Amino acid sequence: MKNPSMCAFSIRPVILCVEDEPSLLRDLCDELRAAGYEPIGVPDVAKAQNLLTQLTPSMIVCDINLPGKSGLEFMSELRTGDLLRDVPFMLLTALADREHVLRGKWAGADDYLVKPVDYDILLASVASRLAQVGRMQSNYLTQLQQQSNEQLLQWTNVLDKISHCALVCDAALGVRFANRAAYSLCRDAEHGLLSVGGAGQIVLHGDIVQHADVRQFLIGDREAAKVDITSHGATPKNWQVSLLALGERRASQARRDESFVVFLSDLSQRHLHNRAGLARRFSLTPTEMQVASLLIDGLTKQEMSEQMNVSAATMAYHLRNLFSKTDTKRQAELVAMLMSVAWNDIAMPASARH
Known part of the structure; x- marks a missing residue:
């Protein structure tokens, strides 16, 4: 078996196989390797969890009935976490009845194969699932790029x-x-x-x-x-x-x-802020004006709370009012809006302010 730390850097999709029958685990790894994948075989959930602290596999193939923690428990834990919840999970079991299939599906299984393993079906299922994940990732990256471009255009106008x-x-x-x-x-x-x-x-x-x-x-x-x-x-x-x-x-x-x-x-x-201009433009109260001025000065929420001697909840309340009055949603957008009024009105000649 190859060193798992080396597999983490492989350009071939890494498939983590969890199976307590040594001969079946060996056959699974051999078939997957021959098909172009990088299999890592372990006999129980504890060893699988240890490996997952070192790498993120492209897919997990796991038996349900294992010594110690079961495959269903293992999958449920992954699905409730943040880092590995989206890794495709295939359950492998000798239990073919409808109840166990439904339990696996409800627990979050992406695929479900019954022993004895039909390796043609196994390889087809793995290829199909990884292709689907690849399409989803591609679409996600495209959406991120589009959002980034739209965001950049918005900020060029504001800044x-x-x-x-x-x-x-x-x-x-x-x-x-x-x-x-x-x-x-x-x-x-x-x-x-x-x-x-x-x-x-x-x-x-x-x-x-x-x-x-x-x-x-x-x-x-x-x-x-x-x-x-x-x-x-x-x-x-x-x-x-x-x-x-x-x-x-x-x-x-x-x-x-x-x-x-x-x-x-x-x-x-x-500190050269046009406080009167800010208050007039957004109808700010004296306290809101103080918060706005501190935001322009670059203070964080915690620093503003400490300087004004108020709780985090009170500071959050004032910030919500500022977001509402300036029609902004993010702190960066709020600060830019406040700066555009406070600084530009100062820089502008008095005769041109009205």
Whole structure:
């Protein structure tokens, strides 16, 4: 049997086989290997669970009657988890009566084969199920790309209205969009936070991308983060880098699909908000105005709660009111909306504000 750790990196689909009869387990693995798969055979659920901490198989073929935990219990546990709940599961048993078939189906089995194994049916079932999974994954990735493109178009319209630097970045902080203020900042050689790459695209400085707090945020599930960075130009400046997730974050999701808005703010000008303009535009109460100002300053929900000395529930209540009054749904969208009013109204000549 091949080393399981090697199988985890195989380009052939990995099939985990759980069967306590040694001869049948050997035959299953031989047939699957001959058909172009990478089988891993184990005699019980405990060994299977240990393997699943090291790799994610393309499919699981499992006997129902096993020593210790049964195949049905094993499958039920996987179906209630997050990481392996979508792995196709084929139950294998000598019990052909209708009751056991229904129990397997209700427990979440994708396929059900009866011993003695007809290997032609086994291979056809495996190929059909993996092809179906492949189509579903392809459709899912296509939908993700379409959503990402629509999201990017939406944000280009919002962020270009902001008078200071804002970017949309991918999961590795590669810049997908930069607003006009970002390009203006690039022309200022003093700041040292942005540069233009060989293909003409804007690139975030390594001090931002490699910052320990930024790296920790990227691999976590927080919605927002901020770090203070000093630029290395002839006249060093202190900057605040605010990062906000564009979508819902979950610890188990694939990080490559995430997008973030990144705001760069000169700390010497951070408090120059047009509070009256914000309050007037969105009919904000004094407390809501305080929350809005702290959001623009890049504070997280926890930091705002601590600074205002209120509970997380109270802060959530104020944020819900702000979402409603600004007609936004995500924190990144709310912050961009608030900035577009607070900063642009300041930058605009008084004679042009009305």
